[in-house]
Amino acid sequence: MSKMRHRNRLTAFFVLFALVAATTALPAVVSAQAPVILSGAQLARIVPSGFFFEGQSAPTQMRNAAAARFGAKQHVVAGMVDTSGYTADVRSRYEGFFIIDTPMMVGGQELATGAYGFGFVENNRFTISDVGGTQIFTIGTEPDRNLRRPRPLMMTRGAGGVRLYSGRRYVTITLR
Numbered sequence: 001m002s003k004m005r006h007r008n009r010l011t012a013f014f015v016l017f018a019l020v021a022a023t024t025a026l027p028a029v030v031s032a033q034a035p036v037i038l039s040g041a042q043l044a045r046i047v048p049s050g051f052f053f054e055g056q057s058a059p060t061q062m063r064n065a066a067a068a069r070f071g072a073k074q075h076v077v078a079g080m081v082d083t084s085g086y087t088a089d090v091r092s093r094y095e096g097f098f099i100i101d102t103p104m105m106v107g108g109q110e111l112a113t114g115a116y117g118f119g120f121v122e123n124n125r126f127t128i129s130d131v132g133g134t135q136i137f138t139i140g141t142e143p144d145r146n147l148r149r150p151r152p153l154m155m156t157r158g159a160g161g162v163r164l165y166s167g168r169r170y171v172t173i174t175l176r
Contacts, residue, residue, distance in 0.1 A: 035162045037155050038067040051081050051097040053117045054090055054133040058082050064096070066155035068162045070175050074102040078118065078164055080153050093119045093127055093135075095166070096153065105161075107139035107171040120166035141169040 038046060047065040050057050058081035065079035080096040098118040104111055107126060117129045120141065127138040150167040157163075161174030 035068045035070050035157055037157060037162065038069060043067055046075065046077055047079055048077075048097070048099075051079070051115075051117075053081075053094060053097070053129075053131055054086070056085060058085065060097075064151070064153040066153060066164070068155050068157075068173075070102075070161075074175065076100050076104060076155075076162065076164075076173050078153065078155070090133070093121050094129065094133075095119045098128060103176040105174045105176050107141075107173075109137045109139055110176060111136070120169055124169055126169075126171045139171060141166075141171055144168050144170055 043065065044062070046067050047060060047062065050059045061080045061082060065077075067075060067077040069075050077099040078096060083091045083094060086094065094117045096118055098116045099114075100111060101113055103113055106128065109128075111128065115131060116136065117131060117133070119127050119129075121127050121138070124141045124143070125138050126141050128136045130136060144163075144165070145168065147165070147168050150165065152166065154165045155162045156165070158170075158172055161172055163170040163172055
C-alpha cells in the first residue's frame with residue numbers, strides 16, 4: 001500500500017508540474033506572435049529608400065514609414081512616397097508602398113506575399129494595387145475618433161494585429 005501511495009503522489013506531482021509548465025509557457029508562445037511596431041534603427045533597416053510603381057521610381061518619405069513584425073520573420077512594411085512625378089490619376093489612388101513577406105489579411109481581404117502600391121482614397125476607402133497599377137481590391141476604412149495625434153501614416157497594435165493609419169482612418173492587418 002505504501003508503494004501505491006508513493007506512486008500516486010509522484011504521479012500527481014508530475015501532472016501538477018506539467019500543468020504549471022504548460023500554463024507558464026503559453027503566454028510566451030502567444031506574445032511571440034503578437035505584433036511589434038518597429039522604430040528607430042530597426043525601422044530604418046527594413047524600409048526601402050524608394051519604390052517602383054507603374055514604371056516609375058519614387059523616394060520614400062521616411063517620416064511617413066511604418067513597419068511591424070509578427071513573430072520572428074513575418075513583416076508588414078508601409079511607406080508613403082513622393083508622388084509628385086506621377087499623373088493626377090495615379091496620385092489619386094497611390095500614396096505609397098505596402099510590402100508583406102508572408103500572406104496576411106488586410107481589412108478582411110487575403111493578400112499574398114509581395115510588394116504593392118496602396119492608397120487611402122475618396123469615400124473612406126483603402127486600395128491595394130500590384131506594382132503595374134492593376135487594382136487588387138478596395139475596402140472600407142474605419143474611423144478612430146480617439147486617436148490623439150494623427151499622422152499622415154503610422155501603425156499601432158490592434159486587436160490581433162496592427163492598424164495602418166492615414167490620419168484618423170485605418171485598416172486592420174492580421175496574419176492569415
